[in-house]
Amino acid sequence: MISIKNLHASIDGKEILKGINLEIKAGEVHAIMGPNGSGKSTLSAVLAGRSEYEVTEGEVTYNGINLLELSPEDRAREGVFLAFQYPIEIPGVSNVNFLKTAIGEIRAFKGLEPMAAKDFLAMLKEKQKLVELDGKLANRSVNVGFSGGEKKRNEIFQMAMLNPKLAILDETDSGLDIDALRIVANGVNKLKSKDNATIIITHYQRLLDYIIPDFVHVIYNGKIVKSGSKELALELEEKGYDFIKEEIEA
Amino acid sequence: METAIKTSTVKDKLIFEFDTSKLFLFGNTKLREKAMESFYKIGIPNRKHEEYKYTRIDVMLKEEFYFSPDKNCNDEQIGHLKFLKDAFVVIIENGVFVKGLSNLQNLPKGLIICSLVDAEKSNSPVFEKHYAKYADVNADPFIALNTAMTKDGVFIHVAKNTIIEKPIHIIHVATAIQNTIIHPRNLIVVDENAQAKIVESFEILDSTAKIFSNALTEIVIDEYAVVDHYKIQDENAGLPDRQELGYLVNTTQVIQKKQSVFTTHTFTLSGSLVRNNLTLVLDGEHIESHLNGLYLTAGNQVVDNHTVVDHRKPNCNSNELYKGIIDGKSTATFNGKIFVRKDAQKTNAFQSNKNILLSEAGTINTKPQLEIYADDVKCSHGTSTGKLDEDKIFYLRARGLSLESAKKLLMHAFASEVVNTIKIEPLHEYIEGKIFKKFE
Numbered sequence: 001m002i003s004i005k006n007l008h009a010s011i012d013g014k015e016i017l018k019g020i021n022l023e024i025k026a027g028e029v030h031a032i033m034g035p036n037g038s039g040k041s042t043l044s045a046v047l048a049g050r051s052e053y054e055v056t057e058g059e060v061t062y063n064g065i066n067l068l069e070l071s072p073e074d075r076a077r078e079g080v081f082l083a084f085q086y087p088i089e090i091p092g093v094s095n096v097n098f099l100k101t102a103i104g105e106i107r108a109f110k111g112l113e114p115m116a117a118k119d120f121l122a123m124l125k126e127k128q129k130l131v132e133l134d135g136k137l138a139n140r141s142v143n144v145g146f147s148g149g150e151k152k153r154n155e156i157f158q159m160a161m162l163n164p165k166l167a168i169l170d171e172t173d174s175g176l177d178i179d180a181l182r183i184v185a186n187g188v189n190k191l192k193s194k195d196n197a198t199i200i201i202t203h204y205q206r207l208l209d210y211i212i213p214d215f216v217h218v219i220y221n222g223k224i225v226k227s228g229s230k231e232l233a234l235e236l237e238e239k240g241y242d243f244i245k246e247e248i249e250a
Numbered sequence: 251m252e253t254a255i256k257t258s259t260v261k262d263k264l265i266f267e268f269d270t271s272k273l274f275l276f277g278n279t280k281l282r283e284k285a286m287e288s289f290y291k292i293g294i295p296n297r298k299h300e301e302y303k304y305t306r307i308d309v310m311l312k313e314e315f316y317f318s319p320d321k322n323c324n325d326e327q328i329g330h331l332k333f334l335k336d337a338f339v340v341i342i343e344n345g346v347f348v349k350g351l352s353n354l355q356n357l358p359k360g361l362i363i364c365s366l367v368d369a370e371k372s373n374s375p376v377f378e379k380h381y382a383k384y385a386d387v388n389a390d391p392f393i394a395l396n397t398a399m400t401k402d403g404v405f406i407h408v409a410k411n412t413i414i415e416k417p418i419h420i421i422h423v424a425t426a427i428q429n430t431i432i433h434p435r436n437l438i439v440v441d442e443n444a445q446a447k448i449v450e451s452f453e454i455l456d457s458t459a460k461i462f463s464n465a466l467t468e469i470v471i472d473e474y475a476v477v478d479h480y481k482i483q484d485e486n487a488g489l490p491d492r493q494e495l496g497y498l499v500n501t502t503q504v505i506q507k508k509q510s511v512f513t514t515h516t517f518t519l520s521g522s523l524v525r526n527n528l529t530l531v532l533d534g535e536h537i538e539s540h541l542n543g544l545y546l547t548a549g550n551q552v553v554d555n556h557t558v559v560d561h562r563k564p565n566c567n568s569n570e571l572y573k574g575i576i577d578g579k580s581t582a583t584f585n586g587k588i589f590v591r592k593d594a595q596k597t598n599a600f601q602s603n604k605n606i607l608l609s610e611a612g613t614i615n616t617k618p619q620l621e622i623y624a625d626d627v628k629c630s631h632g633t634s635t636g637k638l639d640e641d642k643i644f645y646l647r648a649r650g651l652s653l654e655s656a657k658k659l660l661m662h663a664f665a666s667e668v669v670n671t672i673k674i675e676p677l678h679e680y681i682e683g684k685i686f687k688k689f690e
Contacts (some may be wrong), residue, residue: 046649048465076650092663101659102649109650139662158649 001026001197002067004164007058009046016042018222019058024166027194031208031233032201034219036243040201041055041085043219044170048082062166071200076102077109079165079196082171084157095154096124098142099161106162127160131187149180156187167191168199173207185210205237218244260311261293264431267317275401276367277381285387285397287681292391301390304583304615305525305554310497315429315462317399317476319344323425323455325351331453331488333680335550337419338363344424345432346402360412360444362405366435369405376407380439384468385503390527392499396433396466403435406448408439408475417447417674424454424461424485424496436467443474447674449483452521454489460522466501471510473534478673479514484684486520494522494550501527508534508563515671516572518545518553519684529558532594535565543572544668546688547580547612554583559601560592564624570601573668575661576612583615588629590622590660597624601631606638606664658689 002024009017013242016039024030034040046053047060049072060067068076104114128135131153135204143151152172159167168187173181188211192198202210208216208230216233218226220241225248226232236244268286291499294311295302302308323343328351332339340363341351347365354363362374387394408414422434440446448469454461463485471477483495498521506512518524530539545553559568560681574582584603605614618631639658646656665685672678 027422049642071653072647073650073652073656074646084645088641090642090645090660090663092666093659098646098649098659101655102646102651105655106650107651129461162649216450 001063003061005059007043007046007060008056009042009053010056011042011053015056016053016222017046020149020219020222020224022217022224024197024199026165026197028215029192029198029200029211030215031213031230032199032214032219033203033205033216033233033236034230035102038202038219039222040219041170043199044168047075047080047168048072069102073105074109076162076198076223077106080163081159081164081167083152083159083167083169083232085171085174087143087155089144089146091144093142095138095140095142099124099158102162122151123161130160130190131157146174149177152176152180153187155185160187160191166199166238167196168201170201171203172200173202173204181207182210197220205233208233220244220248253327260315261290263315263570264395264399265290271317272400275399276370279420281382282398285394288387289391289394289398292394295391301556301585304485304526304581305523305524305552307497307525310523311462313429313460315431315457315460317431319424319426319430319432323351323423327455328421328423331421331423331451331455332419332451334417334674334676336676337417337449339558340404340418340420340432342403342420342422342436344426344430344579345400345434356571358412358414360409361414362407362409363418364405366400366405366437369437374405374407376439377405377437378469380468381437381467384470384505384531385466385501390501390663391463393466393501395471395501396435396464396501397634400433400435400466403437406438406446408440408444409448411443412441413445414447417449419449421453422450422452422463422465423621424457424463426461427458429462431464432631434463434465437470438467439470440472440477441473442476444472445476447478449480449482449674450501451676452485452496452498453487454485455685457489457495460495460497462497462499464499466503469502469504469512471504471506471512474509475507476511477513479512480674480677481514481516481526482519482681483517483521483524484519485524486522488683494499496521497523499525499526499527502529504528505538506528506530506532506534506539509536510534511538512563513540513673514542515668516543516545516555517681518543518547518555519688521551521553523552525554525556527556529560530568531560531562531567532566533562535563537563537566538566539566540671541568541570542668542671544665545572545574545582546665546685547574547582548577549580550578551580553580554585556583556585556587558589559599561588561590561597561670562597563593564595564597566594567598568600571668571671572603573664574605574614575608575664576605576614577608579609579611581613581615584616584633585619586631587619587621588631590620590624590629592623595624595626597629599627599629603633605633605635606613606661607635608638661689662686
């Protein structure tokens with residue numbers, strides 16, 4: 001589904017990603033872990049198309065297309081979804097109106113007929129249930145006055161509505177209490193299929209108790225330094241990131 | 251030196267025009283002469299005039315201007331301006347009340363709507379008590395000029411305890427084939443415990459020359475009365491090929507008595523130059539006042555909102571929200587004064603001005619001015635000016651919205667805070683539609 005080769009990226013002239021290589025196939029869940037400042041969030045930002053980051057080397061092929069050439073909206077329309085670590089508050093724009101506009105533009109891009117209002121509302125209800133999001137929140141301004149947990153659930157709600165091929169969850173677990181974490185994980189698990197793939201970016205292992213990854217990668221100083229199965233996450237949790245640092249420096 | 255001569259020429263022409271026409275104008279000639287004297291002293295404000303330094307009306311008036319409009323509209327032409335279907339409609343054409351074009355059948359008991367000329371002729375005691383008593387000719391040259399030279403306008407009187415549910419829509423329509431100056435004037439008196447909704451719109455039709463409207467409305471709100479007031483300024487909207495012909499100085503002078511509630515909204519959607527002088531005098535206890543404004547400027551437009559909220563008595567609340575989106579080489583000015591007089595203890599006065607600057611070449615001047623002479627008050631003001639938030643734009647794009655529609659959605663959201671204060675549903679829809687079109 002996505003192939004990342006020797007990806008280098010920098011911001012304000014400072015190199016953050018120093019040669020990332022990653023292959024992800026449909027149906028797979030990949031966890032990317034690493035200490036703070038290792039480049040995890042930069043990777044998600046580059047994949048989503050944030051313009052502050054400059055890709056200086058390497059390539060990203062997504063379903064046969066050069067992802068890096070696409071605008072952020074075209075990436076979204078092609079099925080790439082980023083669940084933000086810090087979801088943005090947008091006063092005056094209701095969740096519903098926002099999603100209606102987004103789905104409208106995605107469908108137009110794909111040459112599909114606009115969705116009937118009735119179908120849209122039915123889908124809205126169904127997906128709200130999936131993440132146990134209060135119906136009232138859907139009519140409120142995007143993320144305004146939402147608690148931290150509600151914001152994260154709203155991200156997964158949007159993901160459910162947009163039904164992406166590749167979902168990137170950027171520290172979706174941070175700041176979530178255990179109940180909210182279960183709800184979010186449950187939502188993500190229900191959305192999983194053999195046709196889509198998920199990248200979970202996280203600092204802690206806990207989320208991976210609920211969303212079982214097929215592969216775990218450790219990113220350090222802008223590079224993937226270790227890959228393995230889900231046991232690697234447990235080892236990291238136990239020994240801390242220092243053991244990785246020691247291994248590398250040894 | 252040449253500049254000075256030209257400017258004085260306009261002033262001299264105005265004075266000459268006044269001298270030749272004053273005997274034919276309605277009402278008290280002495281009042282008009284006094285006003286003209288005041289105008290003569292102040293003159294047309296130039297950049298040295300503190301209140302007008304960002305809005306150079308003197309430069310605009312350097313051109314040749316005439317005083318007698320020479321075109322007339324017919325019913326068909328103005329049909330689309332009557333956008334409120336269920337309303338009492340007043341047509342003021344080139345500053346003159348036109349009964350034939352207005353829709354004033356079956357006025358309910360307690361509501362009088364007639365021309366200023368007729369109100370004066372009929373010796374209406376209400377007219378006599380209130381006409382030209384509030385807008386001070388010594389305070390502003392355009393008040394002086396309007397008071398001296400106005401030909402007509404509308405007089406509205408809502409009698410005690412009367413509730414008028416239908417909006418009263420005053421349509422100021424101007425049309426000219428040579429540069430013209432007009433001075434429309436309205437007097438609205440809402441008596442004790444009465445209620446009314448007033449919409450004033452400003453439009454230009456079928457014109458090939460500039461129109462300078464020096465419009466003035468006085469609103470008198472007696473005890474316990476409730477008035478909802480709207481100004482829709484969209485003078486260049488009806489002109490083809492983005493012609494820039496509309497120049498508007500719009501003075502609104504309001505006096506409120508105890509326990510009254512006044513809400514006013516100013517929407518400036520087009521117009522080459524728009525200057526609003528909005529003054530509220532809160533002359534009683536437990537008064538509530540709301541001032542909302544939205545200006546969307548582009549091209550070379552100049553839009554200037556000067557507001558004054560004068561708290562004279564204790565226990566009153568005022569709340570002011572003005573927002574603007576500035577594009578192109580346009581200039582927007584907001585100057586909001588709040589006075590809290592010595593007697594006005596327990597005043598709550600809030601003011602906020604927020605702007606989005608879309609272009610490098612656009613200019614915003616924003617200046618809150620609070621003068622507080624009482625010690626037990628709550629007052630606050632805030633201003634902000636910024637670009638559209640890049641993080642918000644990215645968030646929307648990351649969900650599949652194009653850059654254009656992300657910007658549109660954000661501008662719409664920004665404006666909606668003001669638009670949503672409109673209480674007349676058809677007007678709300680009309681303004682929504684207008685704004686939507688502007689963002690296209």
